[in-house]
Amino acid sequence: MTSQIAQWHAEHGNFSLLLSILEEQVARFRDGESPDYHLMLEIVSYLREFGDCYHHPREDAAFDILAAHDPQMRLPINRLLQEHRVIAVAGEELVARLNQVISDAYVLRASVEAAAALYLAYYRHHIATEERLVLPRARLLLSAQDWDAVARAAPSYPDPLFGSSPTAAYLRLARLTAERTTAQARQEDVAAP
Template sequence: MHYLLEKLQKDHRNLERILDLLTSQLAQFLAGRESDFDLKIELLEYMEAYADQGHHPLENVMFSVAKPLVDEQADLLDRLMQQHQELAQLTRTFRYSLENIYQGGVMPRDELEVQGREFIALQRQHIALEEQEAFPLLDSVLREQDWASIIEQSPNHDDPVFDKPDKIRFQTLFEYLSRVEQGETPAAG
């Protein structure tokens, strides 16, 4: 498997960690327990900063290069690229909702729950589709010259949490992950 596919799979593991954390924080909030809005907002900012601006654009380059090579499976790649746009919009919408509540705005709890659960479910379905169908397809059809073209066109965008940490922008997330890695159960708020 090409190292770029391995990188994307590593990204997916990290994104799944973020989604697990968001799921936990959302469940606490929806159960009426204290939850950390700074953390939830940072999780979505991370999704925007990396998934939407680095990870998905790299996948889009790969999908575009592979499309002419895959015939009837081009629809799968088109669908995934369309999902990237839809997921970016869902991320923004959900983050705006959380920020609004954090700043004292009013939003029905069930509406926020629908937004959060939809966001998390669609992210997980998207990752699964890429892992199970798209990545094996790319691995089977892309040749060395295709990979060279992909590398040339690829965005240079580092992961601001897991690769080149931005500990100022994502301070709450780093503190939470650090406590988890040390075996502590982080406080909610």
Template structure:
């Protein structure tokens, strides 16, 4: 497996942790608990800022390079790149709903639950399809030169939760996930822990 695909699989695993946390938070809310709007908003903000600006564009660039080697993949690539646009729109919509609910807009719990559920299911299904259908094709087809061009096309940014340093805004998310996996690093100083 190429280093790029291996990294994307690891990023997907991290995104699943965040999606699982979103699901847990909304399930507690539906059961009558207070909703931690700040935590949920930070998760959705992260999804709009890191995966939507760095992860998905890098995948799209690699998918485009794949077409030169595997033209049969065009329908799948068009489907997945379309889903990347839909994910960005869905993230923005969920962020708006959370902001409205946090500001006191009356919204049935079931509506917010459905929004989160639809978002989580859509993203997980999308990642499953990529890992099952397109990542093996990328591994088999892209050359070192292709991967160099992918890297050159999209500026790299360190992951603000799962990278070398946990950014201040995201420390609460880090603590929640670290507590769930019991890795012993709920309070990171500067370096991220074993979550990635």
């Protein structure tokens, strides 16, 4: 089903854009500058709220059906399922550290930097593996009935950041991501022959 795969891929694009913005903040640690901790917190909060609670459960359901169709996918899929759990724990840890640093609690900058850099690298690798290994197989093997079963297992949830009406908590991030997307589209127009 093309529309579900397109939506799945689009969400990975949205997450990747957020990870790029998070990476810019992590680079500030390296350059001895002060990162925008609130922006980092908004990014990770969204990835927890939408990624952990909606995107990943939907993948969990789709992965199980995919592995039933193609048993050779069971091993990489089990690894990805485990990564969903690791990403959730790493995100929770990072949110806790960011909240500490924002509330002026004593927390080593290096520990925030390490937690953010780890989250970033792990999440990027996870998305790249899904795009490379899973989406092409899902496009080939999952039927309309399979996608109905996925929808029943993981009901849809309005995207609080990239959806049609971002929630108040993500308004600043929504403006920033829209600017980035427009700038990127402009660059692609200039680069086009």
